[in-house]
Amino acid sequence: MTILADSREAQISQLLGTTIEQLDITDSAFRAAESCYLDLGDHLSQANAQVYVQGSFMLGTVVRPHHRDGEYDLDLVSQLDVAKTSTTQQELKKRVGALLDDYRKEHNGEACESPGKVSEGRRSWCLHYENFHMDVLPAIPDADSPSATAIELTDRNLRNWQKSNPLAYVEWFRTQCAKQFEEERAILASSYGSVDAVPNHRVRTPLHRVVQILKRHRDIYFAGDLDDRPPSSLITTLAGKGYEGETDLVDATMSAVQRMPEHIEKRSGRYWVENPACDGENFADKWNEYEIRRLKFEGWRAAVERDLNEFLLERKGVVALHQRIAKVFGNAPVEDALKTLGARTNSARENGNVHFSTGGLLTTASTATAVPAHRFFGGETAR
Template structure:
C-alpha cells in the first residue's frame, strides 16, 4: 500500500484581532430562526408565483434568492433598520420578446394583488414589488427575463423609472462572488488548521478529553471575504444611521470588496486591502471629482455606480465613509490591547464589544484549561514547531507524564564535564525542532535560544536555556518582564521551576529536546491561564 507524501504547509496563526473580528461578524449574523423564517416566506412566495395560472406558471424558469442571502453575507438590522430578502423570478427569454418591461412589472403586481394574503402587503418599487410583513421584515421580488436562450446568467429586468429593460445578472454575480471568496485548497487548509488550533477543535473526537474540550465553536469558519463584507456593511449602517439616504449600497461595497480581494487569510488584512483598493482607484482618476465606475463583474453592461453620476453627494459620502473605515483601521493597529478594544467599542458599540471581550476571555480560559488538564492527565504531545496537542500527532513527543512544577531551586552535585554531551543535546534539538532553536557554546555552557508559542491563544515567548553537561538546565524568559514569584514557579533568579526534582533524576542522557522544551511550553500555557484566573492549575508542589 502506497501513501501520498504529506505536503508541508506553512503555518498560519489566527491573530487576536481576527479572532475578535470573527466574533463580531458572527454576532451580526441573522440568528438561525430569522434565516429559517425568511427561507419559509421566500419559498411560499416562490411556490405561489410558480403556480400562478394566468402568467407566471407558463413563463417561470426558476426562482432564487439574490444579494446577501445568496452569498452568505447577511447582517442583522441595525437598531430599527428593517431586515429584508431579495429574490428573482427568472423568466424564459421569450417572455422578454412578447412583453414589454412595464408589462412584466405589472404582471408581477397583479399576480400578488390577486392573493388575499399578499394584496394588502405589497407596494411598487423601481425594479421590484415589495412584500412587507407585520414584523417589519420584507421581501423584494424582481422579475427578469433571460436575455437570450443560451446564457442562463444574464437577465434583462424592468426599470420603472426609465420604463425600459436594464441589464442584470444576479445568479452570475453570486457565482462570481463565490469563486472570488473561495480560497485555494492549500490556503483553506492553512486557515482551517489555524481556526481549529485557536478554538481547540480536534478532528478526532474519540480520543480527546471530551469533558474539557469546548464542543461548540464560538463562530463558524467562513471566508475572510465573507466576514469582511459583513463587517464593512455594519460599519456602513452605523456611519449612515442618521443619513440613510446617503448610505452606500451593499452591492457596491460587496463588489469593491470582491474586486480588491487577493486571497488574504486575515479579515483585518482583507478590509485593509479594500481601503487600499479604493485609494488606488481614486488616485488613478485624472478628474478627482469624477466618480469611479463600479461595474457588475458578471455583466459589464450593468453599472452599480450609475447613481453617483446623477447624485454626486452619494459619491462624496462614500469617500467620506472609506476615510472613516481607514481611520478606524489605523486605530486597530495599536500594539496596546486596551486601545484596540476602545477602538472596537467606538466602532461597533460598547455593549456588543464588551460582551465579545468577555466571551473571548471565557473561551480562552476554557481552551487553556483544557490543555493544562490534559497535561495533568499525562495526555499532552509536543510537535516539532513546539505546539501542545491533546491528541497524538505525527512527529511529536509524548510529554513526560506524572510530573509536578515546584520544589526548591534544586542544584545537582557538580559532575564531570563531558563536552560530547553538549553536542549530543544540540544534535537532538536540531533533529526534532529544525531551525526553531539556535545554539552556541560559551566555555562549558551550551546556550540555546528560540521562540515558543505553544497555542494560538498564547503570546510568543523568547527563551534562553543554559546547560552544562549533567546539570539541570536553567531556563529564562527573555521577551517578557515577569516578576519572579513562587506561585508561578519562577525562582528569584528568573529561572523557571519546570519539575519537582524527586519526580525525575536528571542525568547525562536526559534530553532537553523531549523534556525541557515541552515543559517550557506547558509552563507558558499554565502561566497564561494563571493571568486569567490568578490560580496555578497545573500539577504542582508548593515552594
C-alpha cells in the same frame, strides 16, 4: 479577558472578527425568511414564475440591522419565462405585482407567517413581514446573452430594459475567495456530516467578513444619512475586486479599502464600477447623477482606513482598544464578542491548549510555553 492570538495585530483581527460574528443572522431568523421564500416560490411556480434568492442572503454576507426596529432585507428575483417582444416593462411589473397580491390574499400562514402588505418600489415589489421584508424583482431571461442565468429587468422609469446576472455574481464572489471557501467548508463539514452537506451560504471566509465589516461600518457611519449610503452591491464588488487572499482580517479589510480606487473607472466622463458578472451593469451609476454620493463614499472609505489604523496604533491598553472598536461597530456586539472569546479562552485553557508566545501573549500555537489549567475550589487552587 485575553484573546487567543499570536500577535497584537492578530488579537485585533480576532476581536474584530468575533464582533462581526455576533452580527450574523440568527438561525431562527434565517429559517423564518427561508420558509417564506420557499412558500412564495411554490405559489408563484403555479404561474410559471421562477423565484430565487440574490444578494447578501445568497452570498452569506447578511449583517444584523443596526437599529433595533430595523428589518432584514431578503432580495428575490421573480423570473417569468416570456419573450421581451411579447411584453412591456410596465406589463411585466404589473403582472408580478398582481401575483404577489394574490399570494398575500390567499396565504393561510401554515408554512410561514402571512405578509402584512405588498408595496411597490421603483424597480421591485416588497412583501412586508414582522421582522423582515422581501424585495421581489420582476425579470425575464436575457435571450441575447450567452449566459443561461442572465436576466433583463425593468428600469426605474419603465423605459429601458436593464441587464443583470445575480446567480453568476454569486459564483464570481466565491471565486474571489475560492481557496478560503473550500477550507472553511471543510472545517464546517464536521457539523454537517460531510463537505457536500455544508450550505454555501453558511460559509464565512475572510472576504465574507470583510464585506460584513464594511457594511456594519457603513450602517453606523450613514445612520443619519440613508439616502447617500453606498449600496451593498457597490461595497461587495469593490471589496471582492480588492481582496487578494489575505487571511488576517485587519490586513484583508485595510488592503481591500486601499485598493478600492483602483477599481473605480471613468468611462466617457462617467464613474463606473462594472458588475463583474454582467457587462454593462454599473454599480456606481448614481454617482453620475449625484456627485455628493461619490464624495461621501470617499469620505466613508477614508474613515474606514483611519479607524483601522487607530485600532493598530492604540497603546493605552485592551480596555481602550475595546472602547475604540465599540465606538465604530457598536457596544453590544463588542461586549458579546468579549464574552465569546472569554469562554473560548477558558475552554482552551482547560484543554491545555493555551500557551505563552515569545512576546508574552496568550496563543494556541503548540510551539509556545503551555499555561496550566486552573480549577478553583473555595479559596484553594488545584493544579
